[in-house]
Amino acid sequence: MKYFVYILPLFFLTFSCAEEPENVQTVDVLPEIFPDYVDVTIPAGIAPLNFNVKNSERVFVELTGEDGSKVSTLGDYADFDIENWHELTQKNVGKKIAVSVTAKTDGVWKKYSNFNIYVHGDPLDDYGLTYRLIPPGYETFAHIGIYQRNIHTFEQDAVIDGMAIQGECMNCHVPNRANPKQFQVHIRGEHSATLIQQDGKRTLLQTKTDSTIANCMYAYWHPNGKYIAYSLNLIHQTFFEDTVKYIEVFDKASDALVLDIEKNQLILCDKFMTNDFESYPVFSADGKTIFYCSSKPYIVEGRLNEMRYSLLKTSFDETTGKIGPTFDTIINAEQIKKSITHPRPSYDGRFLMFCVADYSVFPIHHKESDLYIMNLSDSTIRPIKDVNSDCAETFHNFSSNSRWFVFNSRRVDKINNLLFISHIDEVGNCTKPFLLPQKNPKDFYDNFFYSYNVPDFTTEKVELDIRAFAREIYNKERIQVGVRRN
Numbered sequence: 108m109k110y111f112v113y114i115l116p117l118f119f120l121t122f123s124c125a126e127e128p129e130n131v132q133t134v135d136v137l138p139e140i141f142p143d144y145v146d147v148t149i150p151a152g153i154a155p156l157n158f159n160v161k162n163s164e165r166v167f168v169e170l171t172g173e174d175g176s177k178v179s180t181l182g183d184y185a186d187f188d189i190e191n192w193h194e195l196t197q198k199n200v201g202k203k204i205a206v207s208v209t210a211k212t213d214g215v216w217k218k219y220s221n222f223n224i225y226v227h228g229d230p231l232d233d234y235g236l237t238y239r240l241i242p243p244g245y246e247t248f249a250h251i252g253i254y255q256r257n258i259h260t261f262e263q264d265a266v267i268d269g270m271a272i273q274g275e276c277m278n279c280h281v282p283n284r285a286n287p288k289q290f291q292v293h294i295r296g297e298h299s300a301t302l303i304q305q306d307g308k309r310t311l312l313q314t315k316t317d318s319t320i321a322n323c324m325y326a327y328w329h330p331n332g333k334y335i336a337y338s339l340n341l342i343h344q345t346f347f348e349d350t351v352k353y354i355e356v357f358d359k360a361s362d363a364l365v366l367d368i369e370k371n372q373l374i375l376c377d378k379f380m381t382n383d384f385e386s387y388p389v390f391s392a393d394g395k396t397i398f399y400c401s402s403k404p405y406i407v408e409g410r411l412n413e414m415r416y417s418l419l420k421t422s423f424d425e426t427t428g429k430i431g432p433t434f435d436t437i438i439n440a441e442q443i444k445k446s447i448t449h450p451r452p453s454y455d456g457r458f459l460m461f462c463v464a465d466y467s468v469f470p471i472h473h474k475e476s477d478l479y480i481m482n483l484s485d486s487t488i489r490p491i492k493d494v495n496s497d498c499a500e501t502f503h504n505f506s507s508n509s510r511w512f513v514f515n516s517r518r519v520d521k522i523n524n525l526l527f528i529s530h531i532d533e534v535g536n537c538t539k540p541f542l543l544p545q546k547n548p549k550d551f552y553d554n555f556f557y558s559y560n561v562p563d564f565t566t567e568k569v570e571l572d573i574r575a576f577a578r579e580i581y582n583k584e585r586i587q588v589g590v591r592r593n
Contacts, residue, residue: 128167128209131216138208138219141549145222148530148538150231150511151196152259155187156224159549163210170195173202184547189260201228227530229510234567236513237266239279239560253280253292255569261546266569271577279561280569283328284454285507287569291326291335298580303368309576313585318375320360327389331425335366336388336397355411356469363388363399367428371586376430376593386468387449392456397423400448412466415440418447430593449501453509458535459483462501471501471515471524478503478514480535493537494529504563513562524558
């Protein structure tokens with residue numbers, strides 16, 4: 108026993124020293140790291156940008172801020188202490204942090220060229236992100252859930268777990284301008300309902316009426332919190348027997364309308380519910396305009412590539428709830444031979460961001476889908492080249508201060524949709540996006556078989572009593588909405 112006591116400290120001392128970098132070779136190349144955080148721009152206080160070094164047995168990483176402060180880590184991967192990381196980023200707001208990587212591969216330590224991480228002066232003080240996680244199969248809803256992630260740590264919690272309301276599918280949680288105290292979510296299936304929660308009070312609505320084709324689905328809040336713009340979609344899927352494209356999601360019919368929350372009435376407008384397919388209505392930052400997408404009716408069988416959606420706008424009067432009277436086309440899909448979907452205005456009123464694909468109303472399955480931005484002050488439109496990749500970019504939303512945005516991309520493995528964050532300045536310039544940080548990125552993403560879906564920022568943590576909500580879903584008590592015509 109005495110032998111063990113005396114030898115143990117010596118063993119750990121020898122083991123520790125052996126793991127320190129020694130006989131280091133300097134190489135004039137950047138390290139191959141995952142995720143690619145080389146020269147990215149981040150907000151202060153984001154979760155640590157931990158990373159793995161390709162084929163490494165051991166890594167030593169040192170961060171040096173422009174203010175002279177340092178943070179280092181030694182281990183199997185770059186695993187930074189959260190408090191030290193946060194302090195370093197806060198001390199270097201508006202500055203850069205130099206990253207020095209030394210890695211051991213095949214028994215040899217190599218010191219790679221430094222790279223920088225830039226800490227932008229614009230904050231990202233929102234609590235986190237909400238999103239739906241979807242497994243690769245299409246047979247069951249049990250493993251679909253809506254979750255929230257604290258973007259300053261690695262904490263993830265369920266908002267609505269698919270196991271709590273088994274057999275039901277759910278659309279994503281939609282807050283009002285990142286405010287989780289006002290949110291809605293639609294549950295599809297036998298116990299379908301539209302949940303609207305405001306300041307902790309839940310209301311379950313039945314939104315299908317004799318005057319509408321379906322329940323309310325894709326949602327966007329009016330900034331005053333009294334209205335929600337919806338599209339009504341008869342959604343279908345087609346699967347393909349090839350390795351290039353395996354699924355297409357499309358509508359057989361769709362309309363747009365507005366829900367008056369105070370009166371529980373759907374506001375119907377003939378020019379907003381035509382024989383064309385209207386979808387994805389969203390309110391402008393001042394609430395006076397509705398942007399939406401519209402396609403001419405198309406013959407589905409064998410002609411899915413004719414699904415091209417134009418971008419339109421109409422006026423909205425929040426005092427009366429009146430939609431129209433003018434309905435203007437901003438981008439004509441047939442003229443450019445492209446499809447425009449998922450418009451999202453920045454909350455500061457500067458920009459409108461949207462997806463552009465060759466066709467489709469659901470571009471998440473389209474490799475060519477890119478993000479575009481319109482400057483609302485002069486109507487200029489351009490692709491966001493610093494953000495787009497050769498894979499699908501979709502499902503974007505702005506932070507509450509409109510200086511950051513999150514979006515889906517398949518660029519990591521070409522299969523799963525993962526979350527990236529980028530900064531946007533006052534004139535629309537965007538920075539190289541960074542992958543949502545994880546504690547051990549390679550271990551997490553190599554074993555992650557879900558796709559993120561419709562992410563959105565929230566200023567605070569979402570509070571929902573899941574058990575009470577599940578009981579309410581199953582008892583089928585709903586408030587039937589009424590209708591009124593423009």
